[in-house]
Each structure stands twice: as structure tokens, then as C-alpha cells.
Amino acid sequence: MATPSESVYFDEEIGQDDTFGDGSQQKPYKTLLFAHIQHPPTPQHEPQYLTRKKETGADQGPGVSEIHQEWVPATKTALKKAANLYEQHKKKQAKGDELAVREKQESEKRRKALEEAKKVQIQQDPQLPKAVKIRLNEKDPKLIQLRSGKSEKDVDYSQGRGTRVRVTGRVHRLRTQKDVIFITLQDGYGFLQCVLTGDLTKTYDAMTLTLETSLEVYGEMWEVPPKQHAPDDRELHADYFIVVGKAAGDKEAITTRVSPDADPQTLYDNRHLVLRGENASSVMKVRAALLRAFRQTYEEITPSCLEVTPPCMVQTQVEGGATLFAFDYYGQQAYLTQSSQLYLETCLPSLGNVFCVAPSFRAEKSQTRRHLSEYTHIEAELDFITFDDLLVHLELVMCRVIEIALASPQIAQLVRDLNPTFEVPERPFMRMKYADAIDWLVEHDIKNTEGESHKFGDDIAEAAERKMTDIINRPIFLTHFPTEIKAFYMKKDPQDPRVTESVDCLMPGVGEIVGGSMRMDDYGELMEAYKRVEIDPTPYYWYTDQRKYGTSPHGGYGLGLERFLAWMCGRFTVKDCSLYPRFTDRCTP
Numbered sequence: 001m002a003t004p005s006e007s008v009y010f011d012e013e014i015g016q017d018d019t020f021g022d023g024s025q026q027k028p029y030k031t032l033l034f035a036h037i038q039h040p041p042t043p044q045h046e047p048q049y050l051t052r053k054k055e056t057g058a059d060q061g062p063g064v065s066e067i068h069q070e071w072v073p074a075t076k077t078a079l080k081k082a083a084n085l086y087e088q089h090k091k092k093q094a095k096g097d098e099l100a101v102r103e104k105q106e107s108e109k110r111r112k113a114l115e116e117a118k119k120v121q122i123q124q125d126p127q128l129p130k131a132v133k134i135r136l137n138e139k140d141p142k143l144i145q146l147r148s149g150k151s152e153k154d155v156d157y158s159q160g161r162g163t164r165v166r167v168t169g170r171v172h173r174l175r176t177q178k179d180v181i182f183i184t185l186q187d188g189y190g191f192l193q194c195v196l197t198g199d200l201t202k203t204y205d206a207m208t209l210t211l212e213t214s215l216e217v218y219g220e221m222w223e224v225p226p227k228q229h230a231p232d233d234r235e236l237h238a239d240y241f242i243v244v245g246k247a248a249g250d251k252e253a254i255t256t257r258v259s260p261d262a263d264p265q266t267l268y269d270n271r272h273l274v275l276r277g278e279n280a281s282s283v284m285k286v287r288a289a290l291l292r293a294f295r296q297t298y299e300e301i302t303p304s305c306l307e308v309t310p311p312c313m314v315q316t317q318v319e320g321g322a323t324l325f326a327f328d329y330y331g332q333q334a335y336l337t338q339s340s341q342l343y344l345e346t347c348l349p350s351l352g353n354v355f356c357v358a359p360s361f362r363a364e365k366s367q368t369r370r371h372l373s374e375y376t377h378i379e380a381e382l383d384f385i386t387f388d389d390l391l392v393h394l395e396l397v398m399c400r401v402i403e404i405a406l407a408s409p410q411i412a413q414l415v416r417d418l419n420p421t422f423e424v425p426e427r428p429f430m431r432m433k434y435a436d437a438i439d440w441l442v443e444h445d446i447k448n449t450e451g452e453s454h455k456f457g458d459d460i461a462e463a464a465e466r467k468m469t470d471i472i473n474r475p476i477f478l479t480h481f482p483t484e485i486k487a488f489y490m491k492k493d494p495q496d497p498r499v500t501e502s503v504d505c506l507m508p509g510v511g512e513i514v515g516g517s518m519r520m521d522d523y524g525e526l527m528e529a530y531k532r533v534e535i536d537p538t539p540y541y542w543y544t545d546q547r548k549y550g551t552s553p554h555g556g557y558g559l560g561l562e563r564f565l566a567w568m569c570g571r572f573t574v575k576d577c578s579l580y581p582r583f584t585d586r587c588t589p
Contacts, residue, residue: 007050007071009025009051010023010034010049017034025071032051040086117206118204120203131164131165132144132164133165133167145162145221146234147222148222165221168217171209171211172186172211181201184230188281190231193224193236205243205246210246210249212254215243217241218239254273257273258270258273283569283576285414290401292405294397301396301400308354311337313329313336313337315332352383357561366584379559381554383552386553387501394516398425420570422570425475429476430475431476432478434480444471446468449461465506469507475505475507483498501555502515515557522551560574
């Protein structure tokens with residue numbers, strides 16, 4: 001504490017504003033404000049606040065100088081400033097104390113209310129009609145009748161009234177008012193607003209309800225009153241409910257774990273909780289609809305495509321060795337597949353046109369918004385076709401898939417909610433050869449990754465490709481890439497051997513979503529291609545055999561489902577289009 005002379009010492013260099021300092025010369029405070037807080041001035045008594053004045057002493061030898069320190073009173077200016085800060089501190093402390101008292105009173109009030117709530121017990125009325133179990137999206141008028149108008153009773157099952165139902169789900173939204181609680185339940189099929197009134201709102205379970213708590217609710221189905229809003233313009237007026245599984249609240253509440261402003265890595269760590277949100281779950285529902293639509297499309301087109309299931313563990317490469325995930329397979333070197341294309345080609349002679357929906361893996365250490373280490377690959381191979389046939393097929397498949405998906409009112413609404421500006425692409429897609437794209441980029445002064453003008457032979461970078469697509473603002477078939485920058489199996493253009501009969505389909509906002517080509521069908525040409533890229537053809541014997549036993553002109557493609565989904569749903573990154581995305585340094589949860 002202060003010295004007997006009531007002097008209080010502070011030193012801005014060596015002092016400490018904590019329990020270690022006591023205002024003495026040996027343990028001074030650091031600041032004048034803290035000295036005021038610990039030893040406040042009063043009308044009857046005002047301590048003398050002393051600080052140090054430093055002087056350089058006499059030379060004590062090479063490199064040594066003694067410091068004489070003298071304690072002097074704080075200046076009037078410093079005292080005035082400290083006094084103002086001290087008054088602000090007192091006001092802030094008073095507010096804090098007042099708030100603490102109020103919070104304590106509220107806490108005590110709530111504790112007593114919860115104790116009283118434990119005494120409130122609710123039971124089902126056995127005289128009520130038997131409840132019909134429904135999903136939250138059930139709308140069949142033969143099963144459910146909605147009550148309308150007004151009634152003095154909250155629940156009234158007399159003739160002509162609403163159907164009594166039993167629903168289950170989790171609390172998606174929660175709003176509490178005086179004597180009424182509005183709950184929006186979600187069950188994965190739909191949403192339903194439930195209204196709790198009377199004794200139902202006074203129970204302990206109702207007063208401690210948290211988001212994501214799972215409930216079983218019984219009640220009468222009503223039309224929503226005029227000028228009010230609820231999912232599907234209806235609501236359930238509850239007569240009984242049960243908490244099936246209580247969700248964590250307070251610091252562990254789901255809104256704390258996955259708050260909207262959380263950093264991306266936190267959201268990926270908690271992807272299991274993010275998926276409960278409307279946006280994430282809507283994307284997954286559109287994804288499922290697209291998968292159904294692709295399968296339907298492949299079955300209904302002429303000629304149809306048969307679904308096959310190629311292996312994911314392989315001993316060959318398709319897109320280059322640098323992106324292979326290698327592992328030990330019973331003592332042999334093996335890889336996770338980059339593409340199922342080679343296997344699909346082997347199916348053509350006996351199964352006709354084929355397709356698969358399977359995961360592909362790329363060990364690319366790329367952090368772009370359109371790359372994943374594992375993605376869903378929709379691939380197809382078509383027999384006895386020309387390059388133009390391939391492009392027409394691609395247009396047909398993509399447009400038909402969108403048409404089928406949007407034929408569902410639910411999916412169409414989800415797409416509108418996620419991407420209000422989405423428009424169904426018109427056929428035919430724009431055709432642009434690689435050489436013309438290079439000219440376009442030069443004309444529009446879009447540089448390559450080295451900051452130089454593009455030239456023939458450049459592998460057009462993602463940013464330049466996407467910028468071109470966004471400016472043109474329509475789907476583009478970018479074709480005829482140089483042989484050197486494409487995979488070894490792609491067939492050369494008979495009219496220009498410098499380039500291949502290859503295609504990338506580019507979509508605005510995303511860039512490439514499909515890559516395809518005609519495949520080499522000549523045995524000698526394929527053997528030369530192995531040699532050119534320094535691949536040992538031995539492990540590929542089964543692929544090469546396709547050219548020995550009845551070869552044919554054929555081609556195919558691979559479509560990245562996540563990129564297609566990102567384009568359709570207007571997502572910034574493909575990572576939001578995968579259930580649990582896998583990318584560089586991310587393999588959890």
C-alpha cells in the first residue's frame with residue numbers, strides 16, 4: 001500500500017498494474033490511472049502521486065553509465081488527464097456493477113421460474129382423436145384437412161375442424177412471445193410451424209427449448225391467418241409434445257459452433273452441423289436430383305447408355321503421374337483412380353455405350369475454389385461416333401438433365417432460392433477452337449500466368465479461362481487443344497495433327513465442368529503415344545487390346561458433378577457441393 005507519507009509511486013517503464021505492484025518505491029504502479037484507481041483521491045485526502053525523473057550519471061568505465069533516478073510529483077497536465085480517465089472508469093464500473101446486479105436478479109428470477117416450471121406436467125387427452133403420423137411435407141388433402149377461421153379454443157376437433165396429426169423433427173427456428181412459442185420443425189422432408197400455447201409453454205422443457213432439439217408434437221392442422229407467414233402457409237396448433245433428444249445450448253449451442261461469420265476451416269471442421277442449415281441441405285437435395293436426372297437421361301436417350309461400376313483401385317494412370325494417390329496393395333504398387341475412362345472403353349464391344357457415377361481422386365496440391373482431391377465423376381464412353389456426335393451428345397445430356405431436375409417443383413424452388421439468376425442454357429452451345437481462344441485472349445489483353453500474352457501451345461490457366469467465359473457469358477465448347485497439353489490417349493485431328501479432337505465445356509462463373517475427346521483407335525498410334533509420354537505400355541495391355549480386337553471410332557468424357565452443381569446452384573466453391581469435401585490438408589471429419 002502507500003507509504004506513511006501517503007505518497008503513491010508509479011513508473012511507466014518498470015512498474016506493474018497488477019497485484020504485484022503496491023504503489024511503493026520498491027513496487028511502483030505502471031500508470032497514473034491505475035494509481036488513482038488503487039488510491040483514489042477524496043475531498044478529505046489526496047495522495048501525492050510521484051513518478052521518476054531520469055538522469056544520466058557520471059561515466060563509470062567503458063560502456064557503463066550509472067542512472068540516477070529521482071522521484072518527482074506528476075505534472076498538473078498528467079494529473080488532470082488521469083482524473084478525467086478515472087471519472088470515466090468510475091462510470092463504467094458503476095454501469096458494470098449495475099448490469100451485474102440486474103443479471104443476477106434476472107438469473108435468480110429465471111431459476112425460480114424454472115423451478116416452478118418443473119411442477120407443470122402435461123398429458124395427452126385420451127378423448128382427443130387419434131393422431132395421424134405424417135412427414136412434414138405431407139400435403140395430401142385426403143389425409144390432412146386444414147382448419148381455418150377463428151375459435152375461442154386453441155384446439156378444437158369438432159366436426160369440420162383440422163386433422164389431428166403427430167409429427168417428429170428438430171427445432172430449426174424458435175421464437176418465444178408472451179404465452180406463445182413458435183417452433184419451426186425440420187425433418188429433412190420439409191418444414192412445419194408448430195404453435196405452443198397455454199400450459200405447454202409453461203413446462204420446463206418448453207422454457208429450456210434449444211435449436212436442434214428433436215421433438216414429437218401432436219396437434220391440429222390450421223391454415224395460417226391472413227397476412228401471416230409460415231412454411232406452406234399452414235401450421236400445427238399443438239395439444240401435446242415430447243422432447244425426444246435435447247440439444248446443447250449456451251456456449252455449445254449450434255449457432256455458436258457454426259456461426260455465419262466463422263472462418264471456413266471452422267465450418268469444415270463442423271461440416272456435420274453445417275449440413276443442418278438450409279443452404280447446405282438444399283445443395284445436397286439438388287445434388288441428389290441431378291444424380292437421378294443423369295441416370296434417367298442416360299436410360300432414355302437413343303442410343304441409351306448402360307451404367308457400369310469400374311474399380312477405384314488401379315495400377316495405371318490416366319491424367320498424369322503427378323496427381324496419383326499411391327498405396328501398397330498386398331505388396332504391389334497401386335493407385336486410387338484418376339478416371340474410369342480406360343475401363344469404360346473396354347465395355348463398348350459387348351455392352352454398347354456405357355456410363356458410370358464413381359469417385360475419382362487427384363493428388364493436386366491446389367487450393368483453388370474449383371479443385372477437390374476426391375470428387376464425383378460422371379463419365380461416359382460412346383462407340384462408333386464422330387467428334388461432332390460427341391458434342392451434340394454432350395449438349396443433349398446436360399440440357400436434358402437440367403430439364404428433368406427442374407421439372408420437380410421442389411428442386412426448381414431450391415435452385416431459385418440458391419441461385420436466382422440461373423438460366424437454362426440454350427442449344428447449340430458456342431463452339432470455339434483453342435487457337436481462336438488464344439486470339440481472343442490476346443485481343444482482350446488477358447495475360448498468361450507469367451504476365452505475358454498468350455501464344456499457341458499455352459495451357460490456358462484457370463483464371464484466364466474463367467474470365468473469358470464470364471465475359472462471353474454463355475456455355476462454350478472449347479475444342480482442338482494441342483497434342484502436347486492433352487492426355488496421351490486423345491485422337492489427333494486428321495485435318496491438323498498439331499491438335500486433338502478434344503473438348504472442354506466451360507460454364508460462366510465456374511469454368512471447365514466437362515472434359516472429353518475422341519480416343520485413339522489405331523494400335524500403332526497408341527503405341528507411339530505411350531512412347532511419347534514415356535509410359536510403359538505393359539500394365540496397359542488390357543487397354544491396348546481394344547485396338548487389336550475389332551477397334552472402332554469412339555469417344556467419351558468426364559463431368560465433375562460438384563462443378564456442375566456449383567454452376568447450377570451459384571456456389572462460390574465446389575467444396576460447398578460435396579457432402580464432406582476432401583482437398584489439400586483436409587480429410588476430416
